[in-house]
Amino acid sequence: MGKGFDAFGLCTLPAKSVPSGGLPSKGVLEVKLKVNGEERSVDVPEDVPLLWVLREELELTGTKFGCGQALCGACTVHVDGKARRSCVTAVGDVAGKAITTIEGLTQGEADGKLTVLQQAWVEGNVPQCGYCQPGQLMMAAALIRRCPKPTDAQIDATMSGSICRCGTYPRIRSAIHAATGQSEDGGAK
Amino acid sequence: MSEATQDPASSPEASKAIVPLLRRGRVARRRFLLGMLAGTAGLTIYGGVRASADEARVPDPNDVEGAFRPNIYITVTPDDRVLYGFPKAEMGQGTMTGFAMLVAEELEVGLDELEVFFPIASKEYDALETATGGSTSIVTGFVPVRQAAAAARMMLIAAAAERWGVAPDSLHAKAGRVLDDANDRSASYGELVEAAKQQRVPEAPVIKSKQDFKLVGTPARRIDSAPKVTGEAQFGIDVVVPNMTRAVMIHPPRIGAAVVSLDDSKAREMPGVVDVVITPRGVGVVAEKYWQAMRAAPAVEIEWDEGTGPSFGTENLRAELAARTDEGHVAEDEGDVDAVSGTVLEAEYETPYLSHSPMEPMNAVADVRGDVCEIWTGNQGPSAIQEAAANQLGCDRIQVIVHTPYLGGAFGRRSHPEAAIEAVWLSEAVGRPVQVIWSRENDTRGHRYRPQSHNRIKGTLDASGELAALEFHAQSQSIFASLDAGGLFPPVIPPRLRKWLAGNLSRLFDSNTLLADTIPTEGATHLGYAIPNRRVSYANFHTPVVVSWWRSVGYSINTYVVEAFMDELAHAAEQDPYEFRRAMLQDSPRWLGVLEAVAEMSEWGERELPEGVGRGIAVCFAFGSYCAHVIDAHVDEGTIVVDQVYSALDCGYAVNPDLVVSQVEGSVIFALTAALWGEITMKDGAVEQGNFDTYRMMRMHEAPKIEVRLLSSEEDIGGVGEPAVAPVAPALANALFMATGHRLRRLPLQPELDRARARADQGGK
Structure with missing residues (x-):
């Protein structure tokens, strides 16, 4: 019998490429979550990645799967207001904490209204395919909470973790500036 | 459907029974659904009947009772809704907004009022019409899309004219109403639906001339932005259907490797696992939830055979191509290159295999049930998927229903139906809907790469420094010969001929005689x-x-070779690279237009560049459009830094100028990723890259400033999604020559620069 193959490693990249989803299963537990302000409970092993709990157990599919290894940022959510990569976050680690997904980003806005960031994205024709944009927006939202008028260097430092294959970076930068006003460095890179 | 697989939660024993049948080589023609043909024997579907809509789990949104449907695209409902079934794929390129603007313009409704949706593939749509690629959508749709909307407008006006007893000419449409200004009355489109249905469909719908456009030609906002910033937009990966299972595919570790033996006993005992299925493309681990399949997959023990290319390696291929002297076939022959004498310059250029790597990994949901196979997948050609699935299932393509949600990027990759076919196999095997989601590593290693190439180029400068002769010889792999899906061909070709063509395509192109393959030389022929x-x-x-x-196909290779070599020639002729090109483009106004535009934007030759910064220029004609870039770049402790890109595009006419600009920006960044780092390498038949740590993407802090100018030549419309990719690599290579003195003739440029610097350090060159 041949050696076992990791579905994600496909033999050429050992150990490093095994995502947390491939770890041995622990027992199933009831995990209590607070997602977008609502109490939710799921019966899953506590080491299941939050990404898949959101997408499959709670059917919140706005949070995207891109790499499974915290390399691309498509799966970014907020945990207690801070950006986290849900693809490598065990659901047990965030039990009881406030989780916000892209679907919950407009909470606090008047009914049906977009946040100032989302509005800037729409006005600036930022999205192309749009797949990475929930993650980009969650990163940007976390950035401007911490840093209300980010400089280009601050935008670079935060947003460089999120890959956009369509190349919308210049427009993401402009939209952040448009949403927050001119930064001290004048805004233009 | 066969008895053995009908049980929804098929037991391990039951599914084991089908495993031997799925052995390699037997699956392609096997009829999975034994009952399928019998069940539909009396059904003749060809002839425009939309047989599949009734069978679909999700019907077309335009199936509204009492609605007015002058054609398959436009629907007006009695309650004043106006729907548009967008037949193409929206993968980021903005065609959905572009087409909606064309429809809103001719139908006289607000862009916000139009409800745009993705119709299911059906016989009513032509296969080519639903295929998305080659930067052709706006080019081919600019007139027919408007005609479809104009027909609806004319019929609504005719209905009102009939009601009021006036001439249609005295009425006009505006904001979803037909207006009779002379008599100060109006009717909404909804009120006219019943009467409109009775009107004759105009044979030659009257469309507006460009100067009458109010919406088209403006930088309108994308209609898909709002759902894309709230998480509402549904991509293929987001599809959930009742009773759906999820699957991880364990693909072969080497090219073409098949399963020799498999022990799935441990995996089958793991929570949620439904089945483990051997397919011709590897092993599918099917579970209730994807995370359960992810956990179970490593527990499957598989022995693979050596595959179809156990000794294949990209380094070996490089060596073989460097030594190869096959003369091949002539694509363009003007004058007599052998009769020219002067200063001869010769060079060899190389490009690597490249993965498309859209952000949304390949995925699909398939539900094989009864007489129907229903598929949801982001794709660039639903008819190809219908054809491929029908071939696998031994059924008619009309029994395959394809839903196309938003595509999370594609760049050519989603022209191919592998993930959908895997889902079909697995759904057939487990008797339930199955969603296949490729891991990022599956995606990177999933083949369908841009070809590796080796090109030779030779130029002769005459005594006055003018380019008297250019010889270009491409060694590449035929993409057409790689195609295997009969779905490429439109339904007008009889099924038997389609099958024959599909089966012989590879041979026809391999022979290099019967069919001319333009891709290996596009970007080197028809130079301005x-x-x-x-x-x-x-x-x-x-x-x-x-x-x-x-994305940009042969141009992505050959424009690099030609335009980097033009730089070599200019330097050999001791001329400015811009002026050298400019002198040769005097009779090619649109080439010249974009070239001069980027020179002006960058203040070429007029501005001192910062120390260490090099500047390169390149120009091309691709997909009906003209594009030039000037790129400024420098090297910081060995690392290439791209400072600024100036781009000019002449696509004749821009339906939405801001979205055209965004395509140029995106193309530049996409192409910089490839030019700097993109490289799929293989050794012993295995791909060496996996996730984004080994297949690097440009990120925010690495992206340069990009300034774009659109030239409106009022000429024929050209493509927009691809042309700006092609001249990026040569403009950057040329900038790096100026910055470093190293001539980089092999992509990607960063490792090539590293090698050049290492060689220089060792004293050689």
């Missing part, structure tokens, strides 16, 4: 430069690697 003697040839080669269209 006045070069009196030219010869362009190609000699395709074959490997076990499956190759594909990759």
Whole structure:
């Protein structure tokens, strides 16, 4: 019998490429979550990645799967207001904490209204395919909470973790500036 | 459907029974659904009947009772809704907004009022019409899309004219109403639906001339932005259907490897696992939830055979191509290159295999049930998927229903139906809907790469420093010869001929005689430069690697070769690279237009560049449009830094100028990723890259400033999604020559620069 193959490693990249989803299963537990302000409970092993709990157990599919290894940022959510990569976050680690997904980003806005960031994205024709944009927006939202008028260097430092294959970076930068006003460095890179 | 697989939660024993049947080589023609043909024997579907809509789990949104449907695209409901079934794929390129603007313009409704949706593939749509690629959508849709909307408008006006007893000419449409200004009355489209249905469909719908456009030609906002910033937009990966299972695919570790033996006993005992299925493309681990499948997959023990290319490696291929002397076939021959004498310059250029790597990994949901196979997948050609699935299932393509949600990027990759076919196999095996989601590593290693190439180029400068002759010889792999899906061909071709063509496509192109393959030389032929003697040839080669269209296709290779070499020639002729090109483009106004535009934008030759910064220029004609870039770049402790890109595009006419600009920006960044780092390498038949740590993407802090100018030549409309990719690599390579003195003739440029610097450090060159 041949050696076992990791579905994600496909033999050429050992150990490093095994995502947390491939770890041995622990027992199933009831995990209590607070997602977008609502109490939710799921019966899953506590080491299941939050990404898949959101997408499959709670059917919140706005949070995207891109790499499974915290390399691309498509799966970014907020945990207690801070950006986290849900693809490598065990659901047990965030039990009881406030989780916000892209679907919950407009909470606090008047009914049906977009946040100032989302509005800037729409006005600036930022999205192309749009797949990475929930993650980009969650990163940007976390950035401007911490840093209300980010400089280009601050935008670079935060947003460089999120890959956009369509190349919308210049427009993401402009939209952040448009949403927050001119930064001290004048805004233009 | 066969008895053995009908049980929804098929037991391990039951599914084991089908495993031997799925052995390699037997699956392609096997009829999975034994009952399928019998069940539909009396059904003749060809002839425009939309047989599949009734069978679909999700019907078309335009199936509204009492609605007015002058054609398959436009629907007006009695309650004043106006729906538009967008037949193409929206993968980021903005065609959905572009087409909606064309419809809103002619139908006289607000862009916000139009409800745009993705219709299911059906016989009513032509296969080519639903295929998305080659930067052709706006080019081919600019008139017919408007005609479809104009027909609806004319019928609504005719209905109102009939009601009021006035001439249609005295009425006009505006904001979803037909107006009779003379008599100060109006009717909404909804009120006119019943009467409109009775009107004759105009044979030649009257469309507006460009100067009458109010919406088209403006930088309107994308209609898909709002759902894309709230998480509402549904991509293929987001599809959930009742009773759906999820699957991880364990693909072969080497090209073409098949399963020799498998022990799935441990995996089958793991929570949620439904089945483990051997398929011709590896092993599917099917579970209730994807995370359960992810956990179970490593527990499957598999022994693979050596595959179809156990010794294949990209380094070996490089060596073989460097030594190969096959003359191949001539694509362009002007003047007599052999009769010219002067200063001869010769060079060899190389490009690597490239993965498309859209952000949304390949995925699909398939539900094989009864007489129907229903598929949800982001795709660039639903008819190809219908055809491929029908071939696998032994059914008619009309029994395959394809839903196309938003595509999370594609770049050519989603022209190919592998993930959908895997889902079909697995759904057939487990008797339930199955969603297949590729891991990022599956995606990177999933083949369908841009071909590796080796090109030779030779130029002769005459005594006055003018380019008297150019010879170009491409060695590439035929993409057409890699195609295997009969779905490529439109339904007008009889099924038997389609099958024959599909089966013989590879041979036809491999022979290099019956069908001309333009891709290996596109970007080297039809140059705008006045070069009196030219010869362009190609000699395709074959490997076990499956190759594909990759955004800008042959141009992404050949424009690099031609335009980097133009720089070499200019330097050899001791001329400015811009002026050298400009002198040869005097009779090619649109080439010249974009070239002069980027020179002006960048203040070429007029501005001192910061120390260490190099500047390169390149120009091309691709997909009906003209594009030039000037790129400024420098090297910081060995690392290439791209500072600024100036781009000019002439696509004749821009339906939405801001979205055209965004395509140029995106193309530049996409192409910089490839030019700097993009490289799929293989050794012993295995791909060496996996996730984004080994297949690097440009990120925010690495992206340069990009300034774009659109030239409106009022000429024929050209493509927009791809042309700006092609001249990026040569403009950057040329900038790096100026910055470093190293001539970089092999992509990607960063490792090539590293090698050049290492060689220089060792004293050689």
